[in-house]
Amino acid sequence: MPADPVSKLAAALASAAGADVELERPGEAEHGDYATNVALRLAGTRRQAPREVAAEIAEAAAGLEGVERAEVAGPGFVNLFLRDEWLSAALAEILADEDAFGGGGVGEPERVQVEMVSANPTGPLHVAHGRNGAYGDAIARLFALAGHVVEREYYYNDAGGQMDRFRASVEAARRGEEPPEDGYRGAYIEDLAALKGDPVPLMLKEIETSLERFRIHFDSFRRQSELELLLPELLPRLDTYEKDGALWARSSAHGDDEDRVLLRSGDRSPTYRAADVAYLVDKLDRGFDRAIYVLGADHHGTRNWYAAVARMLGYDPERVEVLLYQMVNLTKGGEQTRLSRRRGDIVFLDDFMDEIGVDAARWYLVNRGPDQTIDLDVDLASERSQKNPVYYVQYAHARIAGILRNAPDNASNKLLLAGPLAPEERELVKRLAELPSVVADAVEKRGPQGVPAYAIRVADDFHRFYHEHRVLESEQQEFRLGLCRATRTVIARCLGLVGVDAPDRM
RNA sequence: GCGCCCGUAGCUCAGUGGACAGAGCGGCGGACUUCUAAUCCGCGGGUCGGAGGUUCGAAUCCUCCCGGGCGCACCA
Numbered sequence: 001m002p003a004d005p006v007s008k009l010a011a012a013l014a015s016a017a018g019a020d021v022e023l024e025r026p027g028e029a030e031h032g033d034y035a036t037n038v039a040l041r042l043a044g045t046r047r048q049a050p051r052e053v054a055a056e057i058a059e060a061a062a063g064l065e066g067v068e069r070a071e072v073a074g075p076g077f078v079n080l081f082l083r084d085e086w087l088s089a090a091l092a093e094i095l096a097d098e099d100a101f102g103g104g105g106v107g108e109p110e111r112v113q114v115e116m117v118s119a120n121p122t123g124p125l126h127v128a129h130g131r132n133g134a135y136g137d138a139i140a141r142l143f144a145l146a147g148h149v150v151e152r153e154y155y156y157n158d159a160g161g162q163m164d165r166f167r168a169s170v171e172a173a174r175r176g177e178e179p180p181e182d183g184y185r186g187a188y189i190e191d192l193a194a195l196k197g198d199p200v201p202l203m204l205k206e207i208e209t210s211l212e213r214f215r216i217h218f219d220s221f222r223r224q225s226e227l228e229l230l231l232p233e234l235l236p237r238l239d240t241y242e243k244d245g246a247l248w249a250r251s252s253a254h255g256d257d258e259d260r261v262l263l264r265s266g267d268r269s270p271t272y273r274a275a276d277v278a279y280l281v282d283k284l285d286r287g288f289d290r291a292i293y294v295l296g297a298d299h300h301g302t303r304n305w306y307a308a309v310a311r312m313l314g315y316d317p318e319r320v321e322v323l324l325y326q327m328v329n330l331t332k333g334g335e336q337t338r339l340s341r342r343r344g345d346i347v348f349l350d351d352f353m354d355e356i357g358v359d360a361a362r363w364y365l366v367n368r369g370p371d372q373t374i375d376l377d378v379d380l381a382s383e384r385s386q387k388n389p390v391y392y393v394q395y396a397h398a399r400i401a402g403i404l405r406n407a408p409d410n411a412s413n414k415l416l417l418a419g420p421l422a423p424e425e426r427e428l429v430k431r432l433a434e435l436p437s438v439v440a441d442a443v444e445k446r447g448p449q450g451v452p453a454y455a456i457r458v459a460d461d462f463h464r465f466y467h468e469h470r471v472l473e474s475e476q477q478e479f480r481l482g483l484c485r486a487t488r489t490v491i492a493r494c495l496g497l498v499g500v501d502a503p504d505r506m
Numbered sequence: 507g508c509g510c511c512c513g514u515a516g517c518u519c520a521g522u523g524g525a526c527a528g529a530g531c532g533g534c535g536g537a538c539u540u541c542u543a544a545u546c547c548g549c550g551g552g553u554c555g556g557a558g559g560u561u562c563g564a565a566u567c568c569u570c571c572c573g574g575g576c577g578c579a580c581c582a
Binding site for chain 1: 508509510511512518519520521523524525526527528529530531537540541542543544545546547562563574575576577578579580581582
């Protein structure tokens with residue numbers, strides 16, 4: 001059973017009250033340590049006045065261990081005021097769980113594949129790919145913490161016309177000529193032209209180097225060219241028809257918005273849609289319970305396509321999940337840059353990392369919900385790096401590391417209370433206890449943005465505590481050292497989830 | 507035209523049914539002989555795009571409208 005003191009309290013209250021209870025932290029101190037609106041919810045079905053129901057629940061709550069008193073307030077809220085002993089026990093539970101705290105909570109662990117980035121190897125990764133990776137990797141880390149078995153995969157579209165144009169562009173540069181009409185241009189093409197051999201493997205190498213630098217480690221890579229070999233066997237299993245000399249999937253009959261071409265008229269070469277089919281089968285037949293695709297919002301039309309393919313082949317479409325994220329707009333010196341590949345003014349992920357650092361880059365790209373377009377001023381993000389929230393959080397971690405460095409080796413781990421807890425101590429413990437629900441919420445919503453937001457609150461509560469109280473050589477040294485250790489764990493966990501370092505010194 | 511997403515403080519954004527709507531940045535004013543001042547404290551700042559509706563209760567759910575982004579290939 002993973003450590004989650006708040007859920008335990010809620011469960012105890014639920015059985016005392018005879019109804020499901022959710023606890024929330026009220027904004028006002030007068031409203032207690034935790035509050036529940038369960039009486040307001042129950043009043044309707046029980047045909048009782050909300051405050052009457054609340055009074056019953058408050059009475060039950062007051063009898064629970066650790067509860068000092070419970071009050072009915074407002075329209076029917078029940079506010080709980082907890083004893084210091086409850087907070088101390090909660091902290092002990094967090095510390096005992098150290099390595100796993102925040103995780104667990106999934107009933108059935110699944111084998112999950114997160115496929116992300118998957119940029120065509122026709123050029124270096126740019127910032128939009130960074131968002132894909134930052135988001136997908138955070139989801140992967142969240143799933144893993146929650147208890148699932150996760151693998152990360154990159155899919156190379158190494159076949160088709162774009163790859164031909166890419167090779168032709170490099171070849172042209174080697175001959176000192178202009179690239180073809182729809183070709184690729186830019187300094188990186190010149191760089192590749194200066195090297196020998198097929199530019200594609202060189203590009204793959206460069207992409208993989210960028211990804212490692214961005215702290216995303218892939219377990220596997222799949223290639224479109226390999227998957228296409230499976231098509232002769234797979235296509236007959238689909239619902240298809242011939243039209244205008246091409247082979248079409250009747251996907252609209254299976255939930256897609258329209259039918260899709262699988263084999264082109266003329267040379268009957270496979271479209272990338274055909275490769276999608278092979279890849280989906282490949283994923284599901286490798287035994288993943290869940291295949292997660294991370295795609296930019298410009299691909300939202302493919303959501304129904306994947307589900308339709310799964311249905312046509314007799315797989316449960318629930319196993320296929322498409323996560324979408326909105327675009328990234330960078331501004332530099334107030335000037336907008338469009339992140340289109342065909343132009344020279346794009347900002348590459350490596351440039352972005354050079355400019356603002358890997359930590360800030362990872363942070364900024366998951367900081368916002370996937371449905372939110374990111375507007376980011378690169379100059380601002382690097383110029384004001386001292387005031388970035390990411391450093392604020394890291395600083396809290398470094399401060400704690402400093403205290404623990406200076407702590408006596410023989411410090412006790414007992415958490416004995418030498419007196420009543422200060423408000424800052426109580427707030428910090430309650431904040432730390434929120435982690436399991438923050439993680440669970442992020443997993444459920446497929447949205448990691450709550451994690452950095454929460455990390456800021458933890459840092460906030462810690463800095464406030466630090467400012468008000470001395471840890472070493474204080475009467476509460478034991479408890480406070482425990483509080484520091486737990487805070488360090490929680491901050492490190494949050495930063496780890498979004499791929500940011502947790503430094504011991506700054 | 508159809509589909510997806512967004513519209514919350516000067517700026518960038520949290521907040522998807524609960525108690526007077528939050529944070530960072532920016533602005534103004536304070537706090538360092540003490541474990542890291544990359545910190546802390548205070549002040550100012552909002553018709554939650556608009557209009558209806560559901561609800562004891564709506565930024566949050568429903569409908570319509572307005573504004574913005576992105577799609578709607580035998581490219582990937």
